Amino acid sequence: MLKATPEIVGEKDLPDLPNVDKWPKVIMRLAPFPSGPLHIGNARMVILNDYYVKRYSGELILVFDDTIGSAEKVVEPAAFDLIPEGLEYLNVKWHRTVYKSDRLEIFYKYAVDLINRNEAYVCDCDADVWRKEHKAKGKACSCSLLRTEENLARWEKMLDGTYPERGAAVRLRTGMTDPDPAMRDHVILRISETEHHRVGTKYRVWPLLEYSWGIDDHELGVTHIIRGKDLVKEGKIEQHIWNIYNWQHPELIYFGRLKFQDATLSKSKSSKEVREGVYTGWDDPRTWSLQSLDKRGIHPDAIRKALLDLGLSITDISMSMKAVYAENRKLRDADAPRAFFVETPVWLNLDGVPKDIQAAEAPVHPDFPERGTRIIPLSREKADAPAKVGIADRDYERMSKGDLFRLKDLANFILKKGKKPQANFHSADVNEVRQVGGSIIHWIPKQDSVPVELTMVDGEVMAGLGEPGICDIENGTFLQFERVGFARVFDKGEKIRVAFSHK
RNA sequence: GCCCCGGUAGUGUAGCCCGGCCCAGCAUUUUGGCCUUUCGAGUCAACGACCCGGGUUCGAAUCCCGGCCGGGGCACCA
Numbered sequence: 001m002l003k004a005t006p007e008i009v010g011e012k013d014l015p016d017l018p019n020v021d022k023w024p025k026v027i028m029r030l031a032p033f034p035s036g037p038l039h040i041g042n043a044r045m046v047i048l049n050d051y052y053v054k055r056y057s058g059e060l061i062l063v064f065d066d067t068i069g070s071a072e073k074v075v076e077p078a079a080f081d082l083i084p085e086g087l088e089y090l091n092v093k094w095h096r097t098v099y100k101s102d103r104l105e106i107f108y109k110y111a112v113d114l115i116n117r118n119e120a121y122v123c124d125c126d127a128d129v130w131r132k133e134h135k136a137k138g139k140a141c142s143c144s145l146l147r148t149e150e151n152l153a154r155w156e157k158m159l160d161g162t163y164p165e166r167g168a169a170v171r172l173r174t175g176m177t178d179p180d181p182a183m184r185d186h187v188i189l190r191i192s193e194t195e196h197h198r199v200g201t202k203y204r205v206w207p208l209l210e211y212s213w214g215i216d217d218h219e220l221g222v223t224h225i226i227r228g229k230d231l232v233k234e235g236k237i238e239q240h241i242w243n244i245y246n247w248q249h250p251e252l253i254y255f256g257r258l259k260f261q262d263a264t265l266s267k268s269k270s271s272k273e274v275r276e277g278v279y280t281g282w283d284d285p286r287t288w289s290l291q292s293l294d295k296r297g298i299h300p301d302a303i304r305k306a307l308l309d310l311g312l313s314i315t316d317i318s319m320s321m322k323a324v325y326a327e328n329r330k331l332r333d334a335d336a337p338r339a340f341f342v343e344t345p346v347w348l349n350l351d352g353v354p355k356d357i358q359a360a361e362a363p364v365h366p367d368f369p370e371r372g373t374r375i376i377p378l379s380r381e382k383a384d385a386p387a388k389v390g391i392a393d394r395d396y397e398r399m400s401k402g403d404l405f406r407l408k409d410l411a412n413f414i415l416k417k418g419k420k421p422q423a424n425f426h427s428a429d430v431n432e433v434r435q436v437g438g439s440i441i442h443w444i445p446k447q448d449s450v451p452v453e454l455t456m457v458d459g460e461v462m463a464g465l466g467e468p469g470i471c472d473i474e475n476g477t478f479l480q481f482e483r484v485g486f487a488r489v490f491d492k493g494e495k496i497r498v499a500f501s502h503k
Numbered sequence: 504g505c506c507c508c509g510g511u512a513g514u515g516u517a518g519c520c521c522g523g524c525c526c527a528g529c530a531u532u533u534u535g536g537c538c539u540u541u542c543g544a545g546u547c548a549a550c551g552a553c554c555c556g557g558g559u560u561c562g563a564a565u566c567c568c569g570g571c572c573g574g575g576g577c578a579c580c581a
Contacts, residue, residue: 068580131577136504206579229574233577311515313509315510317515319515323530326531363540
């Protein structure tokens with residue numbers, strides 16, 4: 001795994017956190033729903049929270065928001081390992097880990113208290129009826145008139161199984177006359193008999209997100225909450241709860257939705273494709289998971305920088321992965337050794353190559369000659385046979401018969417487009433090609449080149465050949481295939497397998 | 504139907520709260536030059552924006568009103 005260097009990401013012009021002085025210490029939390037690994041879209045929430053915690057030397061709590069969910073929102077057990085793995089990759093430091101599913105007793109305790117305070121009631125109305133007849137019209141249902149003892153009795157029936165699923169739910173009295181229908185006596189606890197991956201069937205009453213956080217943000221001592229604006233209604237309900245108990249309000253900060261023009265983020269789709277084996281795993285580039293970005297050699301600081309550059313605005317954002325790639329190039333280009341890779345080679349017989357040109361000597365990195373050179377041998381099948389090299393079919397088709405071109409770091413040739421692709425030696429000096437503006441293209445020798453599989457961002461695997469020297473490259477190396485793009489080696493078996501990163 | 508929020512160049516962002524230093528800064532993208540034995544890096548340059556209409560004011564991207572456009576919420580999901 002790549003190591004992040006926090007020093008690189010300097011103080012960005014992000015605003016100060018509000019009311020920091022009103023709290024003894026900044027405490028923030030990360031609350032992913034464990035439905036899969038974190039992806040680039042989730043990374044914004046993570047990085048923003050981590051950034052501020054570090055800026056104020058605060059504390060960060062990782063809270064797995066693993067309540068029972070719904071048919072559509074299902075917990076993926078692997079996420080409990082994949083999420084921390086992603087956080088480590090991003091160099092996020094968290095100080096403790098909490099599972100919502102360990103805290104049901106707390107939510108029950110407050111539920112009883114809220115009922116006793118007449119701030120909540122148990123409603124047994126049909127959900128659809130309630131929505132149409134009560135929520136939409138702003139008219140309270142008869143359950144809301146129940147006496148406390150009655151509500152407590154109903155609450156017990158929720159716990160003991162008398163009520164079936166959807167048979168009853170606890171509603172918070174946020175007010176039926178609120179002009180915003182979304183705010184009218186929202187359900188805060190409901191029954192679910194779905195088996196939970198951690199606590200099994202121990203509980204049948206589960207809290208909803210807004211309620212569990214209304215309690216837990218206080219119980220965990222959270223001071224600042226930075227989250228997506230899809231949760232503003234939930235924030236209002238939390239505030240309602242904080243007011244009931246007269247708790248100091250944590251500061252709520254919302255940011256807008258983030259979309260990528262060039263990446264489709266769908267955890268449920270990824271989940272399905274991974275399960276069915278369509279994707280190679282949770283590090284398949286199409287998942288856009290942090291694991292997949294790591295595999296492609298994206299430096300965590302490139303993600304950090306690009307995401308922090310978005311600021312903290314509540315406006316929706318449509319950005320491009322190009323921003324991440326640009327940062328990555330800055331961070332990693334200097335360390336990326338160069339190599340030749342040709343995808344679907346057109347084999348060229350080289351005619352008239354002088355005896356003294358037996359190999360090309362190319363720099364490992366053009367900006368750092370001190371790093372030495374790569375030798376690319378021009379070996380032949382037989383001593384008197386012509387040398388044979390492969391060039392990209394794109395290059396071959398782009399050039400015309402008679403064109404002067406250069407096989408990079410080797411020599412200049414004139415292209416012959418006969419029955420068999422051929423090129424005749426012209427000269428050795430690069431200036432000959434420069435003067436006429438000829439192409440300088442990459443190539444691989446027929447002999448000794450190494451099979452390479454390059455996995456593209458869309459999952460397509462391109463089979464090709466790499467220059468002989470790459471068999472010595474270490475697994476994990478982030479390199480640049482000249483004129484193709486940056487990529488990272490992730491497997492060295494019979495073939496060298498490489499994940500494409502970006503141009 | 505009801506409620507909330509937002510709208511600065513292709514993209515993102517700074518400025519907006521506390522009007523003048525903004526004929527709007529920065530990054531990225533794109534284009535062109537230079538450089539370079541890569542379509543990478545470097546370097547120089549260019550293109551490119553305050554949603555619209557009123558109002559307040561000596562002066563508005565910044566304040567007020569209206570409109571338009573966009574996003575979100577109204578789940579016994581998170």
